[in-house]
Amino acid sequence: MNNTRFATAIHILTLLAKAGDEWVSSDWIAGSININPAMVRKEMSVLQNAGLVVGRKGKEGGSKLNLSQNEISLADVYIAVKNSEVLGKKNLHTSAKCPVGKVINKKLDGIFSETDDLVISSLRKKTLSSFVKQF
Amino acid sequence: MNNTRFATAIHILTLLAKAGDEWVSSDWIAGSININPAMVRKEMSVLQNAGLVVGRKGKEGGSKLNLSQNEISLADVYIAVKNSEVLGKKNLHTSAKCPVGKVINKKLDGIFSETDDLVISSLRKKTLSSFVKQF
DNA sequence: TTTAATTGTAACAAAAAATATTACAATTAT
């Protein structure tokens, strides 16, 4: 996760949460994060696929939450945006001739997925609602 | 951590652990991981700075562990190689005019560092020794 | 019905990060 996707997603969802029932435009959100509106729409598309938000095209269009704030956990957000394991990538192409190289990825798998699970179950306890309350 | 540095470091340390008191060359390690020897030496340099290994130049040179296997925790390794927080980067340049944009990074800090701490304390319980025993 | 605003998405560009390669001075055992 050497990217801003989680931070961006949380920022988006926080603005939507605070907007309540209104449709919020990608342009307005982009202004708050200070990134390109198209980037907002790309990430919004991911959040839509995860079922967290809904969008509407056309004049007076925009996005809003598809669930109530306390039905959305930060784990839902993390899972939607994550594109690598917490501990990173493995070396593919390790040597089949070396007793260590041959099996190390299988051994690393345990630690890697255990670590991912740990993070997810921790984030599972945190809701968008409780995060937004801080503002 | 969208890189292979943790996996590479663990691979290196596993080979050193299995080699016991011998000096292991970067060339040999590189062959097991299937990466360039200079990459191994770069990462080795990081592990040296962390006090986990020692190197020796010259003919018959190489590297070996500086501590016993059960004095090295996977947290030590993670800390040595990590270059981003688990949940990624924050958006710098968020809008000072927006009540959310203005303070969101401070609020994210809490979640970000809590998550990092969680991962580190989990890895703290795992030793190189117990990992290496699997081979 | 026309106009204006907006999404959703694709295609492309640019910047940043990760990985790979090459080279070589310094060092050390033989």
Next chain:
DNA sequence: ATAATTGTAATATTTTTTGTTACAATTAAA
């Protein structure tokens, strides 16, 4: 002396991330 090796710098290449531009499709409202 010779050969092998590290440590590191410089550079190149590849991959990932971020940014930009464009536009068809859609929708509300004038």
